Amino acid sequence: MPSLSPPPRRIIISHRLPLRSTPDPSSPFQFSFSLDPDSLPLQLSSSLPSPPLFVGTLSLPSPSSSLSDELSQHLLSTFSCLPVFLPSDLHHHFYHRFCKHYLWPLLHYLLPLSPSSHGGLPFESALYRSYLSANKLFADRITEILNPEEDFVWVHDYHLIALPTFLRKRFPCVKLGFFLHSPFPSSEIFRTIPVRDDLLRALLNSDMVGFHTFDYARHFLSSCSRLLGLGYQSKRGYIGLEYYGRNIIVKILPVGIDMGQLQSVVSSPETASKIRELKETYKDRVLIVGVDDVDIFKGIGLKFLAMEKLLEERPELQGRAILIQITNPARSQGKDIQEVRDETHSIRDRINTRFGQPGYQPVVVIENRPVPMYEKAAFYAMAECCVMNAVRDGLNRIPYTYTLCRELSPALSDSSKKSVIVLSEFVGCSPSLSGAIRVNPWNIESVSEAMYTAISMSEVEKQLRHEKHYKYISTHDVAYWAQSFDQDLQRACQDHSVKKNCYGIGFGMSFRVVALGPGFNKLLVENVVSGYRKTCSRLVLLDYDGTMVPQSLIDKRPSEEVIQIVNRLCADPSNVVFVVSGRGKDDLAKWFEPCEKLGIAAEHGYYIRWNRDSQWETSACINTPLDFDWMKVVLPVMRQYTEATDGSHIEQKDSALVWHHQEADPDFGLCQAKELLDHLEKLLANEPVVVKRGHHIVEVTPQGISKGVVVETIISAMQDHNKAPDFVLCVGDDTSDEDMFEAVRNCANKPEIPKITEVFPCTVGNKPSMAKYYLDDTVDVLKMLRALADTGQPGPGSSQSYVSFDDPF
Secondary structure, eight states: OOOOOOOOEEEEEEOOOOOEEEEEETTSSSSSEEEEOOOOOHHHOOOOOOOOOOEEOOOSSSOOOHHHHHHHHHHHHHEEEOOOOOOHHHHHHIIIIIIIIIHHHTTTOOOOOOOOTTTTTOOOOOHHHHHHHHHHHHHHHHTTTOOTOOOEEESSSGTTTTHHHHHHOOOOOOEEEEEOOOOOOOHHHHHHHHHHHHHHHHHTTEEEEESSHHHHHHHHHHHHHHHHHHEEEEETEEEEEEETTTEEEEOOOHHHHHHHHHHHHHHHHHHHHHHHHHHHHHHTOOEEEEEEESSSTTTTHHHHHHHHHHHHHHHGTTEEEEEEEEEEOOSOOOOHHHHHHHHHHHHHHHHHHHOOOOBBBBBBEEOSSSSOOHHHHHHHHHOSSEEEOOSSSSOOOOHHHHHHHHHOOTHHHHHOOOOEEEEEETTTTTTGGSEEEEEEOOHHHHHHHHHHHHSOOHHHHHHHHHHHHHHHHHOOOHHHHHHHHHHOOOOOOOGGGOOOOEEEEESSGEEEEEEEEOOOOOHHHHHHHHHHHOOOOEEEOOOBBTTTTTOOOOOHHHHHHHHHHHHHHHHHHEEEEEOSSSSSSSHHHEEEEETOOOOOEEGTTTEEETTTTTTOEEOTTTTTTTTOOOOEEEEEEEEHHHHHSSSSEEEEEEOOOEEEEETSSSHHHHHHHHHHHHHHHTTTTSSSSEEETTTTEEEETTTTHHHHHHHHHHHHHHTTOOOSSEEEEEEOSSSSGHHHHHHHHHHHHOTTTTOOOOEEEEEEESSSSSSSSEEEHHHHHHHHHHHHOOOHOOOOOHHHHHOOOOOOO
């Protein structure tokens, strides 16, 4: 049998390697190393198709250059860990200052309103440069070992948001997923970051971006919409963003618990011994447990105040209820950490002074030492209730761990395997724990009442809540999370196997990759000019808004340059030039009044005229007068939506009604447009009209009117005058222009029409289109038209075959 090829390698990148280091004078490195079973990167690795390679920093000073290579080789061969060595001053500015005191507080909704803002630094360009420098050193290290054709790269958390840009710049087809373990704030908060576009584009340089909750994903999508103008689609359960021809998947799934690792801790002799000790120490007491990092968002002080309120209002619990608060060592440095400690100590001392008795302290704080996992497991197993009161937290797996310890502990009888969780609604795990008592941590009375409800709840209800949580947690463990992310990352990278033309654009952190399908290319001016020179009967079809003038302009009138270019193109007797627009005929006629030989199709072709001196005619496809009574029904509906949507307005044409929402709030405008579309489709189901969405518009037009019909009419008229086109250039930017592209393609393939040798259907902006080509923007369009106008020579034989088209309609 042929040997099976090994699965592609996974490279897991995080700020820290999953290693523990202990001083060891006998080691040439002065430290000995071991894998850290509590590290998330290590926990997820066991469920991947192949052993991964870990990349990250060490929690000790960088070794001398003479030892760094030797240490790297040792860690790589022994633990599959590749260290990134950051100079100590760079790491301090990158991690302790920019990450922990600017980016992390802001992601948790704390704005640095002043230089002395509690816990948050104002933005500093120098610190941001340190952040980029650190991310670049990560990219340098990964470059040494990455096989971009095979490897899958998984980047973790906010420390490395910039890394996808550095990797994508070096490897355009790298298979890259990113998971954010912190909250993603609302767009109002995120938009305060001076380098917000840099960070968003960096995330979009991934193939998949993962979040713990839908709220975080929703905020990310809203930021992409408001800052970059990107929409998203939900298809077959997946949320996708189209970004310069690449499809980025947005993944929503909270991290689970390593069941095997926790089972071994819970079943260990150390845990059993600690449980026996706690049973003796806290005999006949009601234990409430809380485990938190020391930081300003964990709400430890608010929890203590709720405990104080509980003892005030429930005197029967005095002497019985005890809150055990375990505080993990702080992950950062600064005065905010000391202020948290001072506050919690002050409240603890006050409560213990008021309600303490000999042999009883209502609040017990375990701090100033790393608490081993077996000791935490013992407290979890003994506690009647777990209180997680953070004011903001990305996920927090403590409630998961508590539930499992109550279920798996062999020291508890089956009747004791029940649990209750009091959980802040601002914690990421809250949506997945539907049996928890959810609270607003700022409402002290509410939290106090929830704590009383938890410990006084009937045994049956405790059991039901516990079983509900255990079922979810046991089936959505860290292995499930890792496998799900890995499978979806493979799915997100399937496009990599399809041959696409990829190239990078932008400088620095604005870099992104443009991915084009095999039949979709940027329109090269020299190719159009070459085809233009070789032909003698040319048709040029141009959309107006977004093609000849930018959509963002308030003054939509054509510039003098546009008028000059159009007139020079029309002056060539081999050319037929048309502006095909959705705009009304009066505006177009006034704006292009200097263009004597320009043809205009207004209102998507409802009105047509061949040149300035000819009369406006209705479309040739309209054989009978149209009934516009439907406008009397549509106009009041559009007015209703206009009144309810600030920034929207109605455009009333002779043949159509258009509702514009470009100036409205992006999210609300889009929502209202979808609702209006649905409303009108139902209302006009039996009317001879078409309701359609466009670029920031909802439009109602008569059936049979489209830009595609205009193209067919013009080409047919040219053929009738023995002037069938052998060159067609068709440029537009909107969904209505897709009808033009389709019509051009169909006409080029019709046997009754002489072969069109040079065909250039072109959309403006790199996006899915029926066009074969694209140009980036209106600047590129004018550059191309200027080049054609400068060519200034009729095609071969044009003077002999020119036929005047004064009014073929």
